[in-house]
Amino acid sequence: MDVLSHIPRAAAxxxxxxxxxxxxxGQELIRAVHELSRQPQFEGKVLLIEGYDLALAWRLVTGVDVWLNTPRYPLEASGTSGMKAGINGVPHLSILDGWWPEGYDGRNGWGIAPQSASAPAEPHTHAEAQELLDILEYEVIPLYYDRNRQGYSPGWINKVKASMKSLIPRxxxxRMVMDYVRKFYSRAALQQEQLAADNFAAAIELAQWKQRVGECWPKVRLQLLDQPKASVRTGEQLRFxxxxxxxxxxxxxxxxxxLVGSERDNRYVASETHRFTAKDTNAEGxxxxxxxxxxxxSGLQTYKLRLYPYHPLLPHRFETGLMKWI
Known part of the structure; x- marks a missing residue:
């Protein structure tokens, strides 16, 4: 809040x-904001508006200049309020979490780089808070008040337009409804027709296949026959x-x-997926x-091998929830 108490121009x-x-x-946070807003140095600069509802949300979107969102990374579920603000010409300033890493392009708002999720909470929060204050003091507020003779900031208007131009179509x-239609509803309708054809012959086939897979899967075993090379040069092949x-x-x-990939923030992220080819079957089956x-x-990469049941009539290849790993 130091940035608000020292800036001579109006900022709330x-x-x-x-x-x-x-x-x-959450209740303690609201209480803390209320107490802060009553301190003399923050009077008129920190405002707490009570009675939040849809009508008040509409007024906030139309009445504020910047939409702040500072979740603790990586706990932001989505961020629909920021989407709502951004498409209505209110630039978004947020931790790069939830929807904002996807929506932020460097011109349509401001992004706060999150600290590692595994970092201790106190320095984690302090570093992000400091970056927020720096962005407000050295970027947001100066840009807003850099006004021309007509009384507005051309740079700010460009930011507003960039927000609307980049976010409204997405x-x-x-766009959301059409994505559902193209990616889910149309495919589901086609699959329903396929399963229902010939007196539900395909549906019966799929049901019988699932039953057989469920009975056989506990007996499935896999093992590597040859240990792949620990390292290869660029362009060199690996054989499994x-x-x-x-x-x-x-x-x-x-x-x-x-799967070929690497560990990031304590989780495995695959960058490539390659399918095996079945060869011969020996006397032991x-x-x-x-x-x-x-x-x-290039660089350090690790691999993981997996086997899962598959049928072309499945709506999703992982629908069975069955998988074995090496």
Whole structure:
């Protein structure tokens, strides 16, 4: 809040919202803001508006100049209020979490780089708070008050236009509904027609396949036959060979893949996916799966191998929820 108490030009931070009756920390935050707003140095600069509802939200969107959103990374679920503000010409200033890493392009608002999720909470919060204050003091407020003879800031208007131009096509209800139609509803309708054809022959086939997979999957086993090289040069191939005991399933009932990626923030992120090819089956009923690949990225990469049941009539390849890993 130091930035607000030292800037001579008008700048106010407006708070509004409701805490759930059982949300103790949320209630404490509102109480702290209320007490802060009553301190003499923040009078008129920190405002808490009570009675938050849809009507008040409409007034806030039309009456503020910047929409602040400072969740604790990575806990932001979405950020629909920021979308609502941005498409209505209110530039967004937020932690790069939720929707904002996708929506922010460097011209349509401001982004606060989040600290690592594994960092201790106190320095984590302090660093982000300091960046927020720096952006307000050295970017947002100077740009807003850099006014011409007509009494407005051309740079600010450009920021407003960039916000609307970049966000309206991507975060409007029309785009959302059409995405649902193209990606889900149309496909679901086509699949329904396919499953219902010939007196539901395909649906019966799929149901029987799922039952067979459920019975056989506990007996499925897989192992690597050869240990791949620990390191390769750029352009050099890696070869994988695995033996899979299908437990009564056919080769066509499964897919085996190799994921190539790296660990980021304590989770594995795959950058490439490659599919194995089934070869011969030995006398013990083990099928040999092989793969040769040329990694597309340099640097430290790790691989994971997985096997899962697959049927072309499944609406999603992972619908069964069954998977085995090496």
């Amino acid at each position: 931070k407006t708070f509004s919202g409701k805490a759930h009756p059982h949300d103790g920390p 975060y409007g209800a029309e 060979c695995a033996a899979v005991h299908l437990g009564g399933l056919a080769v066509e009932d499964v897919v085996m893949e190799c 083990e099928t040999r799966f092989e793969l040769e690949l040329t990694p597309g990225f």
